[in-house]
Amino acid sequence: MALIVHKYGGTSMGSPERIKNVAKRVAKWARAGHQMVVVPSAMSGETNRLLGLAKELAPAKESNAYMRELDMLASTGEQASSALLAIALQAEGMESISYAGWQVPIRTNSAFTKARIESIEDDKVRTDLNAGKVVIITGFQGVDEVSNITTLGRGGSDTSAVAVAAALKADECLIYTDVDGVYTTDPRVVPEAKRLKTVCFEEMLEMASLGSKVLQIRSVEFAGKYKVPLRVLSSFTPWDIDINEEAKSGTLITFEEDTQMEQAVVSGIAFNRDEAKISIIGVPDKPGIAYQILGAVADGNIEVDMIIQNIGKDGRTDFSFTVHRNDYARAIDLLNAKVLPNLGSAEVLGDTKICKVSIVGIGMRSHVGIASKMFRTLSEEGINIQMISTSEIKTSVVIDEKYMELAVRALHKAFDLDQVQA
């Protein structure tokens, strides 16, 4: 008997018929003798419907009071889908109970619309599991220390599932989604993309953060931190597929470097167009300048991804970084209001028409020449590189967004990813 956490995305929960299928699948696992915890997303379209209503009432605002209400609003989607799943499980003859984040409770900080989980109490859930109940826990949401409902931001249900699995020391966390695993890149862009049977945690972290869209990055961080075995698999297999076959499907995220993996130098090509580039030109080249700029941005609760500082000249340097496009306008305002006045003649430039493309592979650690092969490939396609950032297991470039598909396809071919054996 194992303790298993299932997470189902909005598409899997998209209609009463689909919810019934989820219930049948979960019941199959429970009847196989496992203790089951399920974390569902809102029914597909529901979160957008709710936020759409809010938009009709008020232009997007940054006030804390407004974002608190957005969380009150959006969190209802998962509460409803969780109750519906509990009802469907009861109709399947399983004892089942649903909990909203605040009931568990899943405690978070108070950063509305993008809160972070701080702790999860497991008493209630364990009592129910020991009583033979299937426990449903709302994804995406928690409660802060003064009883405000918070949400974790888009994709937060993955994080909820992994955090719950970590808190319960679950044997495995299965993320059911509308793709059947992690691919060498997005098959919609490169039809030759191949599914990976395993991917190591560090690669997955880079793939997720860089936009492979399979899992939310924080869920992978959580899984890595607490060593939660994590599997991404399809919710579109028939619910009555053999459980042993199902348990081996999809992509397993491993925590040890697999000998297999060492052979593939590059495991995947990640990309996204969610970011915008901000450059501050003519910054005084002196100690503390990066903190002066990025500290203000961080105080505005804006996450920064790539950061580049060029070599200075004449006591001045250029400083560039990328932020999420949703935060772009706010970041520009914030820099103009709070940072620029202290930087003399510096000037802020921004560009939202960019994308980021990365090659990721644990094998890059022990191979040289990978980055230069990437640059050569892009150069051969006539694609200009605007920013470069490297780490041990990835190399990322920022390019004009109109070249994104071209770049991804060229790199996928150049690194022989269409030859991967699933």
Add this chain to the structure above:
Amino acid sequence: MALIVHKYGGTSMGSPERIKNVAKRVAKWARAGHQMVVVPSAMSGETNRLLGLAKELAPAKESNAYMRELDMLASTGEQASSALLAIALQAEGMESISYAGWQVPIRTNSAFTKARIESIEDDKVRTDLNAGKVVIITGFQGVDEVSNITTLGRGGSDTSAVAVAAALKADECLIYTDVDGVYTTDPRVVPEAKRLKTVCFEEMLEMASLGSKVLQIRSVEFAGKYKVPLRVLSSFTPWDIDINEEAKSGTLITFEEDTQMEQAVVSGIAFNRDEAKISIIGVPDKPGIAYQILGAVADGNIEVDMIIQNIGKDGRTDFSFTVHRNDYARAIDLLNAKVLPNLGSAEVLGDTKICKVSIVGIGMRSHVGIASKMFRTLSEEGINIQMISTSEIKTSVVIDEKYMELAVRALHKAFDLDQVQA
């Protein structure tokens, strides 16, 4: 400066445009210097949509576990509408915050889908009001002592509003609805029905419980118990109507017998077809028999309305009562399973094709012959009376439901209610 509670029904909250109008109306009251608390229902159609999804997943069941999930599900409707109203108020330039029942908290017992409010904490709300915020509190819901979400049953938002008004010792509770007040009877049945400027609390209690559909009965009980001045008025007047005119519109529910009222012997004709009749024939005529029957029904959490016991004959009697139609099948099952086996040769008969029609009036206390005038009127129309029940200020009859409209129209005319001066 007064402390005012507004309650808006689902129709008033039915679209973003309507929510904006509610926000503008509330803002008008706040700008006139009042401390404002608002209790909204779910957007019209939302509760039915949610419960419809549940029905697609499972046939209606009576298990506690199932009803707990229905409450988790249904309560999301008010949470969403409350957050939307807070956002609309913020867009109007008012500081505003919404609370779900559990956040206030509004404490209830654990009778899922028809919980009763036990207490309301007012600290948080008072702090916000004193800080100048408009406070939105979800109608229809609360939390039990082990943090389960509960709902108060259909129309429960009225009760929430009055209970909140009582807890805060509000100066007045205004129930905005899609009718412009309390009428002598339902104008859809009798076009000549007239609006009452005032109605006394006891009459209102009878009118509400008998189906005037303007207010939920428990909200009137609460208002009476805590002497909350309660006004029913239309939410379809323009939001920018003069506040003094608005404050005097609709129908005020009074707590003292008004001299005016004494002149109208009968104030209104109430009716409903929500009930079903259950008769147990051939019950042993001995002490404790009513308890034996109704105790079992009460244990099943089924509310009983009219109760009639005929004079016994040969040691046997007949016992009849009415329950809500939704509870009818369950009541019959329960009687057959738990009560009949102990009653010898008794037999259960039921009828769902009935309706109840009542004449209500505080003036009936000091006038004789009112009931007989009612019976004569029905007799002249050829309507057979199946059950009769009387109290100081009302007389109710159960008749075949097909005669309902006919009976109401005839009684409305017989008691000169079309002559009432609004």
